[in-house]
Each structure stands twice: as C-alpha cells, then as structure tokens.
Amino acid sequence: MARERDAKREIEMAQRPLAHENAMITRRECVAPGFWCVGFRAPRIAGAVRAAQYVAIDQPGRFAVRLPLGIWTAEGDEITVLFREWGERTAQLAHSDIGTAVDLIGPLGNDFTIPARGARATIVAGGLGVVPFWLLGKRLLAADVQTRVVLGARTAALLVGAAELRALGLNVELCTDDGTAGTRGSVLDALDSEPPADIVYGCGPPNMLRALSKRCVAANMPCEISMEETFGCSMGTCWGCVVPVRRGAKQGSGYPKAHAESRDFDYSRVCFDGTVYAAADLVWSA
Amino acid sequence: MTELARERIDPTTRIGKSELKNFVIAASGCYNRGAEFGRVTDVSAYGAITLKSVTLQPRLGNGMPRVLPAPAGLLNAIGLQGPGIEHFLAHDAPHLREVQTAVIASVAGFSVAEFAEVAARMDGLPNVVAIELDVSCPNVDREGECFAANPESTADVVRAVKARVRLPVIAKLTPNVTDVKPIARAAESAGADAISLINAVRGMAIDVARSQPWLANVSGGLTGPAIRPIAVLAVWEAAQAVRIPIIGMGGIETGRDALEFVLAGASAVAIGTANFRNPDVAALVADALVDAAAERGLTSVRALVGSANPSFAGERSH
Numbered sequence: 001m002a003r004e005r006d007a008k009r010e011i012e013m014a015q016r017p018l019a020h021e022n023a024m025i026t027r028r029e030c031v032a033p034g035f036w037c038v039g040f041r042a043p044r045i046a047g048a049v050r051a052a053q054y055v056a057i058d059q060p061g062r063f064a065v066r067l068p069l070g071i072w073t074a075e076g077d078e079i080t081v082l083f084r085e086w087g088e089r090t091a092q093l094a095h096s097d098i099g100t101a102v103d104l105i106g107p108l109g110n111d112f113t114i115p116a117r118g119a120r121a122t123i124v125a126g127g128l129g130v131v132p133f134w135l136l137g138k139r140l141l142a143a144d145v146q147t148r149v150v151l152g153a154r155t156a157a158l159l160v161g162a163a164e165l166r167a168l169g170l171n172v173e174l175c176t177d178d179g180t181a182g183t184r185g186s187v188l189d190a191l192d193s194e195p196p197a198d199i200v201y202g203c204g205p206p207n208m209l210r211a212l213s214k215r216c217v218a219a220n221m222p223c224e225i226s227m228e229e230t231f232g233c234s235m236g237t238c239w240g241c242v243v244p245v246r247r248g249a250k251q252g253s254g255y256p257k258a259h260a261e262s263r264d265f266d267y268s269r270v271c272f273d274g275t276v277y278a279a280a281d282l283v284w285s286a
Numbered sequence: 287m288t289e290l291a292r293e294r295i296d297p298t299t300r301i302g303k304s305e306l307k308n309f310v311i312a313a314s315g316c317y318n319r320g321a322e323f324g325r326v327t328d329v330s331a332y333g334a335i336t337l338k339s340v341t342l343q344p345r346l347g348n349g350m351p352r353v354l355p356a357p358a359g360l361l362n363a364i365g366l367q368g369p370g371i372e373h374f375l376a377h378d379a380p381h382l383r384e385v386q387t388a389v390i391a392s393v394a395g396f397s398v399a400e401f402a403e404v405a406a407r408m409d410g411l412p413n414v415v416a417i418e419l420d421v422s423c424p425n426v427d428r429e430g431e432c433f434a435a436n437p438e439s440t441a442d443v444v445r446a447v448k449a450r451v452r453l454p455v456i457a458k459l460t461p462n463v464t465d466v467k468p469i470a471r472a473a474e475s476a477g478a479d480a481i482s483l484i485n486a487v488r489g490m491a492i493d494v495a496r497s498q499p500w501l502a503n504v505s506g507g508l509t510g511p512a513i514r515p516i517a518v519l520a521v522w523e524a525a526q527a528v529r530i531p532i533i534g535m536g537g538i539e540t541g542r543d544a545l546e547f548v549l550a551g552a553s554a555v556a557i558g559t560a561n562f563r564n565p566d567v568a569a570l571v572a573d574a575l576v577d578a579a580a581e582r583g584l585t586s587v588r589a590l591v592g593s594a595n596p597s598f599a600g601e602r603s604h
Contacts, residue, residue: 065559088357105565
C-alpha cells in the first residue's frame with residue numbers, strides 16, 4: 001500500500017509543470033521594516049503557479065544553494081516574492097537593482113485543497129505567513145467559496161499584505177499582539193468569534209501553527225497548513241527540510257520503523273512532499 | 287600539440303572492471319535516483335549517479351534543523367535517513383532499471399558485518415556498476431569517529447565486503463584525519479577497486495540569537511565550494527599513495543574545478559551540492575573535461591589524469 005502511494009505520488013510530482021528559466025528583477029519595494037517585495041519577469045512560472053508553491057532562486061555570488069521563497073502574487077508574466085531580510089542571500093536579493101538577471105526554478109511544492117462552491121473557508125495567517133494566501137484567496141473567490149481572512153502580527157508595522165488581499169475583494173480581519181492595529185490578541189482568538197468553517201488554511205510561525213492545528217483537529221475541522229523549514233536542495237533529494245508526520249501519512253517517507261527506534265512518527269520533505277499538510281497528519285510533539 | 291576535434295576525444299573512464307561513459311558522477315545523498323532532478327535536466331549527462339547510502343535497518347535520521355547555508359557552502363547533518371535494505375530491495379531497487387545512466391550503490395553501516403551484509407544484497411541489482419562504502423559519514427558516529435578515521439577499520443570493512451561481492455568496491459574516505467595516505471593505502475591493500483574522497487568536512491554553526499547550536503545534531507558536515515581546496519589536496523596526496531582509481535569530489539561547480547581534481551590524479555569526479563544551484567552542472571563539467579583534453583592535443587580525458595602531479599602513483603594513460 002505504502003508503495004502504491006509512493007509510486008502514485010512520484011508520478012504526480014513528475015507531471016507537475018516545472019520551469020527552469022532566466023528571469024529579471026522587475027521591482028523591489030520595502031513593505032515593512034526588513035520586509036521586501038521583489039518581482040520577477042518569469043512567464044513560465046507565472047503561468048503555472050498555484051497557491052503555496054515556491055521558487056528556488058539562484059543569484060550571482062558565492063552561494064552554494066538556491067534561495068527558496070514562497071510566491072506571493074502572479075499576474076501576467078510577473079511573479080512576486082515577499083520575504084524578510086535575514087541572511088546573505090535574502091540581503092542580496094533585497095538590495096539588487098531592477099533589471100538584475102536571476103535564474104529561477106519553479107513553481108515547486110504542492111498546493112491547497114479547494115472546497116466545493118458555496119463552502120466556508122477561513123484563512124489564518126501570522127506575519128509573513130500571509131505569503132501563500134494571495135494566490136489562494138484569488139482561487140477561492142473564483143471558486144465561489146465564502147472566504148474569511150484573519151491576519152495577525154506582533155505589531156502594526158509588521159502587518160504585511162492586507163491591502164493586496166483586500167484589493168482582490170477578500171474580507172480581511174486584522175489583529176496584533178500589542179493592539180496597534182485591528183483587534184488586540186492572536187489570530188486564534190479571532191477564530192472564536194465566528195461559526196466554524198468547512199476548511200481552515202494556516203501559515204505562520206510554528207507556535208501559531210501548532211495551536212491552530214491542534215484546535216482544528218480537536219474540533220474535527222479540516223485544516224491545511226503550509227510549513228516552513230530551512231531547505232538545502234529545494235528539489236527533494238537532500239532530506240534536509242523534513243517535518244514529523246504521523247506514520248502512514250501519504251506525504252511521509254513510507255519507510256518502515258526500525259526495531260530500536262523510539263520515535264513513532266515518519267519524516268516528510270517539506271520542499272518536495274509539502275509545503276502543504278493536513279493538520280491531522282502533522283506531529284507537533286516530536 | 288594540436289587541438290583535436292571534440293568528437294575524437296574518448297570521454298570514458300574505468301572504476302575497476304566497470305566502464306563509465308564519462309568522468310562525472312552524482313555524489314551520494316544529493317540525487318536520490320535522479321527523478322527529482324529529471325524534471326529540469328537530463329540526468330543521463332552523468333556517467334553514473336550514486337544512490338543515497340542504504341543501511342541494514344531503517345533510519346529516521348537526525349532531528350531538525352538538519353541544514354544551514356554557510357559561506358560558499360552548505361552545512362548538513364541528515365543522519366542517514368533511509369529505508370533499510372529490506373524496504374530498499376522491495377520498493378526502490380525495481381526502479382533502478384528506469385535510471386537513465388549507470389548507478390553506484392552506496393552502503394553505510396555501524397559494524398563490519400552490516401557493511402558486508404548490505405553490500406552483498408546490493409550486488410547484482412539492475413544498472414548497478416559499483417558499490418561505494420560510506421565509511422566516512424560525519425553525522426552518525428560519536429565524536430565524528432568513523433571507520434575511515436583509521437587504516438585498520440577501513441581495511442576491515444573493505445576486506446569483509448570484497449569477500450561478499452563481485453562488483454567493484456569504492457571506499458569513500460574522510461578529510462577529517464591528520465593524514466589520508468595511510469588510510470587510502472589500507473583500503474587499496476584490503477582490495478578496494480577505487481577510493482572516493484572527500485566526504486564532508488566536519489563543522490558547526492551557532493544560532494547566536496538563541497545561544498545554541500544551529501543543527502539538532504550539533505555538528506555537521508560542510509560541503510560546497512568552501513571545501514574545494516581541502517579536497518584537491520586530499521586527492522593530490524591520495525594519488526601519490528595508491529595505484530587504484532580515485533573519484534575526486536568536494537565543491538566542484540565548474541569544468542575548471544573538475545579539471546583541478548583530474549590533474550591532481552582523479553580518474554572520475556563527483557558532484558553533490560552544486561546540483562542544488564545548477565541542475566545542468568553534469569553536462570557542463572563533462573563537456574569541459576573533453577574540451578580540456580582537446581586543447582592539450584590528447585585523445586582521451588583519461589590522459590589528463592594526474593598530469594599535474596609529479597608523484598602520481600596511478601596508471602598513466604596516453
């Protein structure tokens with residue numbers, strides 16, 4: 001059984017459109033302190049991308065591996081990425097000139113499940129966890145899914161993406177830990193105020209995702225989470241970016257458990273098998 | 287010396303009795319069976335691909351985080367996550383027929399007997415032309431101590447495996463030693479058909495914001511261009527110590543990089559981390575080696591092997 005799933009998944013992954021293309025930086029904007037939005041002219045990726053997918057960026061310089069960044073928007077020939085400047089690769093990208101050539105592989109990774117027409121969906125995003133939700137929001141609107149977006153951050157200055165989501169026609173509720181924008185409190189508090197959704201989508205810091213995941217699983221509410229990890233290869237070959245999933249989860253390695261192994265979970269490659277997981281498959285206690 | 291047409295240059299090499307169509311091999315732990323990279327490149331540009339190391343028992347591997355980009359490199363501590371030989375034979379081995387080039391199986395173990403057992407079961411699988419012994423993984427043994435840390439334990443593993451398999455056996459050596467030469471000689475004396483080096487260089491990074499080691503395993507192995515000069519020296523010295531073919535690796539990104547290893551004495555080169563930046567690196571390197579031979583008026587890439595190394599002990603080809 002595990003093998004049939006593996007084989008099926010490999011075929012599915014192999015059939016996904018994947019482009020390796022020369023792209024050019026088309027725009028660059030500081031959207032919050034240390035947060036940047038950079039655009040690329042990349043027609044093949046822009047034409048194929050789905051929500052929660054990412055692009056692996058090779059830029060000039062002494063970098064051993066590509067920089068993987070989640071795709072924020074895709075319109076016409078252009079995609080954008082929204083990221084925080086924190087290491088050498090993100091710093092170089094944030095300060096590159098418009099017109100700089102970069103080499104992109106994408107779109108990589110799986111995407112979210114879209115519910116039936118008329119369903120109710122809630123998107124819960126923390127900080128830069130907003131990234132997968134421009135594409136998802138657009139898709140849900142097109143599918144006539146009633147969509148509510150709850151977007152939170154530590155403080156007002158770090159809330160990014162709300163204007164772009166509203167421009168799509170989405171209803172966006174804001175909250176901040178310090179009350180400087182929207183409701184004071186966490187995105188999870190905002191979940192209490194409404195009737196349950198048919199599906200919940202989450203992306204953000206690990207603590208928020210753990211809490212969201214546990215709540216949805218306890219309430220028996222379908223929930224999908226886009227996970228983040230530090231990637232090595234971005235292609236599924238180095239096994240550097242795994243997350244623990246329950247044994248038998250279809251995105252796990254499917255490898256048997258060793259007799260001497262005390263840990264009772266499986267590992268899944270976020271870069272290749274994810275980044276989207278059913279909350280019920282994720283193991284948070286590992 | 288006249289430049290020869292590229293078509294007249296013999297690009298092949300030999301690892302023991304196995305011939306490879308070119309000098310360029312995908313390094314272990316970086317390429318799976320090639321299906322993932324096959325989505326963006328032609329995997330058959332490789333003369334061979336090396337599988338991720340297989341152990342006797344399944345292994346979940348190290349906790350997270352496992353990787354961290356480093357200056358001109360990648361620090362990793364995966365910990366040999368893998369299916370174990372039973373699951374590998376049942377589920378992965380049948381797909382080896384689909385690989386578009388030759389395959390080198392990689393074996394890891396925690397005892398001499400484990401190496402011999404797993405290697406014996408890999409012998410004769412479809413497309414497999416050699417067996418590499420990962421006696422040098424930096425991320426699974428206490429204090430970085432591995433079989434390749436000393437000549438005797440290296441020889442013990444090689445000898446036990448050679449008694450059980452027909453395919454050529456490659457001992458993959460570590461740079462994390464004072465002197466690689468006696469270890470290379472021990473592998474050769476024990477019957478290894480080739481050696482490959484270097485495995486990752488031990489290293490670590492500290493997350494200063496949290497005041498703790500970055501990697502869950504604390505220490506890891508550094509790969510990528512940062513380690514290339516370390517690797518070139520290791521190949522240079524090993525090539526003066528043994529006659530068997532050497533597969534050189536460590537930070538190769540371009541044809542020029544690969545040529546350094548070949549001139550030092552490598553009869554093949556392996557590429558790992560560079561695939562993560564440039565998936566087309568194999569074709570680039572293979573073509574460049576042929577060009578280098580052509581420019582020097584040589585009829586084969588093999589004729590380049592060891593030509594910068596006055597004390598090269600291997601077989602010279604003309």
